Amino acid sequence: MSHKPFHQTGSLVKFYLRTDLFRILIWIFSITVLTLLTGWAFEDLYPSEIERLAIAETMKNPAMTAMVGPGYGLDHYTTGAMMAHQMLLFTAILAAVMTILLTARHTRGDEEDGRSEMIGSLPVGRLAPLTSVLIVIGFSQFLLAIALGTGLSVLGLDTSASFLYGAAVGGTGLFFAGMTALFAQLAESSRGTTGFAFLILGLSYIVRAVGDVSNESLSWFSPLGWTLKTEVYVNNFVTPLLLLIFGSIILTAAAFSLLFKRDLGTGMLPTKPGRRYAPQSLLSPLGLAFRLLRTSIIVWGFALMAIGASYGSVLGDLESFFASNDMLSNMVDPASGLTLTEQFVSMLMAIMSMMAAIPALMFFFKLKSEENKNRTENLYARAVSRQKVFMSYIAVAAIFGSFMMVIATVSLWGASVPVMDDPMSFSTVALSGVVYLPAIWVMIGLGALFTGLKPGITGIAWGYLIYSFLVVYLGGLLQLPEWPGKLSPFGHVPQIPGEEISYLSLLILTVIAAVLIVAGLKFYQSRDLSG
Amino acid sequence: MTILHIDHLSKRFGKFQALNDVSLSIKKGEIFGFIGPNGAGKSTTIRILLGILKPTSGSASIFGLDVWKESVEIHKRIAYVPGDANLWPNLTGGEVIDLFLKLRGSYNPQNKQELIEKFQLDPTKKCRTYSKGNRQKVALVAAFASDAELFILDEPTSGLDPLMERVFQECVLKAKAEGKSVLLSSHILSEVERLCDRVAIIRQGEIIESGSLDDMRHLTRTNLIVETIEPLNGIRGIHGVHEVKETEKGTSLQVDTEALNEVIKKVSTLGIIRLESTPPTLEDLFMRHYEGTGSDSR
Incomplete structure (x- = not known):
C-alpha cells in the first residue's frame, strides 16, 4: 500500500464533497452576500465624489489603519478602493x-x-x-x-x-x-x-x-x-x-x-499537562462561573474596545463629513446648541450600550446553557443553593456587562483625543457612557426573569434588545415618533451631553432591574431543573 | 434508624406520570438496590431526592429533613454520582474533583489521592479528553473521598471496565463497613446481588417488589436439575412445578417454594443419581416481573 500513497484519492474527494458541500456552500454564500451588501451600501451611502472624499478624510488616522489596513487611493476614493480598504x-x-x-x-x-x-x-x-x-x-x-x-x-x-x-x-x-x-x-x-x-x-x-x-x-x-x-x-x-x-x-x-x-494519533508538539489541583479562585460557584466565561469576557472586551476606538477615531473629521451627508445630519438636531460631534457621541453611546448588552445577556444565559448540558446538577447535588448559583451569574453578567460599556467608552475617548482639534473632556464622555449602565442591567433583569420562568422563552430578551436597537437607532434615522423608543430601557437614558442628567430615571431603571432579578430568582428557586 | 424515607411520592411531567405512589426507606448502614430498566423512574426518584425536581405529591426526607426545602443542609452529608457525569470540557479532572469536594464540604485529601491512584485516573487531563469511564471515575473519586453519610449512586459504573468495577465495589463495601448507607440504582443485576442488603424493583413509575433478596427469593421458585434411575414421570402433575425440560444433565424444572416438599418426596422414591438446586438469581426475579410487558423506554 505504501507504494501507492494516493490510491483512492478520487473516491475520497467525492466522499468529502458529499459530507461538506452544504457547509462549504453556506460559507461561500454568507461571505459573498456580506461583501456584496457592503459594496451596495457603499454605493448607496456615498453616491457622489464629495461624500466619498469626506469619508476618506475620516479614514486617515492610525486607529483605522491598524484596524482595516492602510488605505490605497484615498485621494481618489472610489467604491472599489473603499471595498479594498474597508472590506x-x-x-x-x-x-x-x-x-x-x-x-x-x-x-x-x-x-x-x-x-x-x-x-x-x-x-x-x-x-x-x-x-x-x-x-x-x-x-x-x-x-x-x-x-x-x-x-x-x-x-x-x-x-x-x-x-x-x-x-x-x-x-x-x-x-x-x-x-x-x-x-x-x-x-x-x-x-x-x-x-x-x-x-x-x-x-x-x-x-x-x-x-x-x-x-x-x-x-x-x-x-x-x-x-x-x-x-x-x-x-x-x-x-x-x-x-x-x-x-x-x-x-x-x-x-x-x-x-x-508519523504514526496515526501522535503529534510532534508536546502537550503540557493541565493542573492537578484546582486553584483557590475556582472553588466557588462564582469562581466557576467566571472561569467558564473567562475567554468569552476577554474576546468581548477586545471587541468592544475595537468598536469604541473605531468610533472615536472618526470623530475628528466628523463636522465636514456631516456637512456633506444629508442622511446622517438628519439624525442630529441643529437647534440644540451643541456641536454635531457632541450630539453624535450620545448617539454612539446608545449604540455601544446595546452592543455591550449582548455579552451581558450571553454571560447570564450561560446559566441556562449549563442547565441544558446537565451541568448545574453537579452543583445542586452538593451543598450549593440555587440562589448562590443564580446570583453568581447575575454578578458576572452585571460586572462584566458594565465593564464592556466602560471599556468601549474609554477607548472611544482615547481614540478621539489625538484626532480632534478641540478634544472632549474625559468626564463628559465618561458620563455620557456610564448613564447607559442601568439600561444594560434592565436587560440582564429581563434575562433573569425568563430564565427563572422557563428557559425556553429566553429568546424574548434577545427580541427585545433587537427592538430597542431598531427604535433607538433607526428612530433617530427615520425621525419616528417618540413613544416606540419609550418602550425600551435604552430610550429612557438621558443623552449626555445635551440633556440634563436625570437621576430619577436612572434610579427607576435600576429599581426595575433589581425587581426583575429578584422575581427571576424566586421563579428559579421553585421550578424543576432539567439538569 | 431510618436515613432516607420516601412517602407516597408521585411526579408528573405534563401528562406523563413518571412516578406513582412510590414509598421506600433506607436504614443506616444499609446498601439499598434500586433496579429497573431505563425510563422506569429511577433517575426521577433520585433527582427528587436531590431537590432538583419538585414532587407533585407525597414527600421525601433524608436525615429527617425535607429534600426540597432543606436540600443544602442535606447535601452537606451526602455524596452523589450520576450515571452520566457531564463535566466541563476545559477543566482538568483534578480541578473538577477539588471543586466538587469543596462545594460539598469537608474531605480528606489523602483519601482523594489514594482513590485517584486506585481508579488509575490521570487528573491532569482536560475533561474533554476523558472517555465515559474516566468521567465516571472523576465523579466516583469526588464521592468516595468525601466524608458523606449517605451515598446516592445512579448507575455509577456505566463505562467502567471489570477491574474498575471491582474497585468500585470495594469502595461501596468499605463505606458500608464504616456504617454509611448507600442507595445504588443500577441495571447491572450481578452488582446489586453482590452488594445490596435490600432491593426495590421499579416498573413504569411504580415499586412492584421490595424487600431483602432472601425474602424475595423465598417468594419465588427454586431451580432444580434432577437425574433419577427410574423415569421421572408424574412430576408435571404436581401443582407448583413449572418449566420441565429435558437437558443433557437431566431434567430441569422450577418449583414453587410451597411445592418443594412434595417434589423432593416424589423424586426420592425414584432413585436419585443427581440433584442440583440453585436459588433463583436476581435476574430470574427481575425477568419474571418484566416478562410479557417488555421494557418500555420513556
Whole structure:
C-alpha cells in the first residue's frame, strides 16, 4: 500500500464533497452576500465624489489603519478602493477562519474521533485522505474567488480587479488551509490544531497592524499583509497573491512530509499537562462561573474596545463629513446648541450600550446553557443553593456587562483625543457612557426573569434588545415618533451631553432591574431543573 | 434508624406520570438496590431526592429533613454520582474533583489521592479528553473521598471496565463497613446481588417488589436439575412445578417454594443419581416481573 500513497484519492474527494458541500456552500454564500451588501451600501451611502472624499478624510488616522489596513487611493476614493480598504482584510480573515475550521475537522478532527482509522483500514493510500481534503478545500476557495469576482463585477466594479479581489480572499483561505494541515501533523488534538492556526492568524493580524502603522516593510512578514499588498482596484498587484499561493504549497508539502513519517494519533508538539489541583479562585460557584466565561469576557472586551476606538477615531473629521451627508445630519438636531460631534457621541453611546448588552445577556444565559448540558446538577447535588448559583451569574453578567460599556467608552475617548482639534473632556464622555449602565442591567433583569420562568422563552430578551436597537437607532434615522423608543430601557437614558442628567430615571431603571432579578430568582428557586 | 424515607411520592411531567405512589426507606448502614430498566423512574426518584425536581405529591426526607426545602443542609452529608457525569470540557479532572469536594464540604485529601491512584485516573487531563469511564471515575473519586453519610449512586459504573468495577465495589463495601448507607440504582443485576442488603424493583413509575433478596427469593421458585434411575414421570402433575425440560444433565424444572416438599418426596422414591438446586438469581426475579410487558423506554 505504501507504494501507492494516493490510491483512492478520487473516491475520497467525492466522499468529502458529499459530507461538506452544504457547509462549504453556506460559507461561500454568507461571505459573498456580506461583501456584496457592503459594496451596495457603499454605493448607496456615498453616491457622489464629495461624500466619498469626506469619508476618506475620516479614514486617515492610525486607529483605522491598524484596524482595516492602510488605505490605497484615498485621494481618489472610489467604491472599489473603499471595498479594498474597508472590506478586503475582514473578508480574507473570514475565508481563513473557514478553511481553518474545515481543514482541522477533516484532518486532526477525523483522527481524534477515530474516523481516520476507519478510512485507513480500507484499501486507501496513506496520503489520500489529506490530499482529498485539500483538493476539496482548494476547490471551495476557487468557488469563493469566482463568486466574489462575479458578484463585484455585477455591482459595476472593474471586472479583472474584482477577480483579483476574489483571488486575494481565496488565496488567504488557501494559505491558512496549508497552515492548518501542517499544524494537524504537529499538534495532538483538533483543538490544539485550530488553536495554533488561529494563533498564527491573530499574530498575522497584529504584525500587519503594527507594520501598517509604523513600518511598512514589517507588513511583508504577515500573510494578511500580502492580502492587502495586492492594492486591489487601485494598483492591482499580482505578486502578493502569488506569495500566498506559493506559501500554501510549501506549507502543504511540509504537512505531507510529516504525515508520511508519523504514526496515526501522535503529534510532534508536546502537550503540557493541565493542573492537578484546582486553584483557590475556582472553588466557588462564582469562581466557576467566571472561569467558564473567562475567554468569552476577554474576546468581548477586545471587541468592544475595537468598536469604541473605531468610533472615536472618526470623530475628528466628523463636522465636514456631516456637512456633506444629508442622511446622517438628519439624525442630529441643529437647534440644540451643541456641536454635531457632541450630539453624535450620545448617539454612539446608545449604540455601544446595546452592543455591550449582548455579552451581558450571553454571560447570564450561560446559566441556562449549563442547565441544558446537565451541568448545574453537579452543583445542586452538593451543598450549593440555587440562589448562590443564580446570583453568581447575575454578578458576572452585571460586572462584566458594565465593564464592556466602560471599556468601549474609554477607548472611544482615547481614540478621539489625538484626532480632534478641540478634544472632549474625559468626564463628559465618561458620563455620557456610564448613564447607559442601568439600561444594560434592565436587560440582564429581563434575562433573569425568563430564565427563572422557563428557559425556553429566553429568546424574548434577545427580541427585545433587537427592538430597542431598531427604535433607538433607526428612530433617530427615520425621525419616528417618540413613544416606540419609550418602550425600551435604552430610550429612557438621558443623552449626555445635551440633556440634563436625570437621576430619577436612572434610579427607576435600576429599581426595575433589581425587581426583575429578584422575581427571576424566586421563579428559579421553585421550578424543576432539567439538569 | 431510618436515613432516607420516601412517602407516597408521585411526579408528573405534563401528562406523563413518571412516578406513582412510590414509598421506600433506607436504614443506616444499609446498601439499598434500586433496579429497573431505563425510563422506569429511577433517575426521577433520585433527582427528587436531590431537590432538583419538585414532587407533585407525597414527600421525601433524608436525615429527617425535607429534600426540597432543606436540600443544602442535606447535601452537606451526602455524596452523589450520576450515571452520566457531564463535566466541563476545559477543566482538568483534578480541578473538577477539588471543586466538587469543596462545594460539598469537608474531605480528606489523602483519601482523594489514594482513590485517584486506585481508579488509575490521570487528573491532569482536560475533561474533554476523558472517555465515559474516566468521567465516571472523576465523579466516583469526588464521592468516595468525601466524608458523606449517605451515598446516592445512579448507575455509577456505566463505562467502567471489570477491574474498575471491582474497585468500585470495594469502595461501596468499605463505606458500608464504616456504617454509611448507600442507595445504588443500577441495571447491572450481578452488582446489586453482590452488594445490596435490600432491593426495590421499579416498573413504569411504580415499586412492584421490595424487600431483602432472601425474602424475595423465598417468594419465588427454586431451580432444580434432577437425574433419577427410574423415569421421572408424574412430576408435571404436581401443582407448583413449572418449566420441565429435558437437558443433557437431566431434567430441569422450577418449583414453587410451597411445592418443594412434595417434589423432593416424589423424586426420592425414584432413585436419585443427581440433584442440583440453585436459588433463583436476581435476574430470574427481575425477568419474571418484566416478562410479557417488555421494557418500555420513556
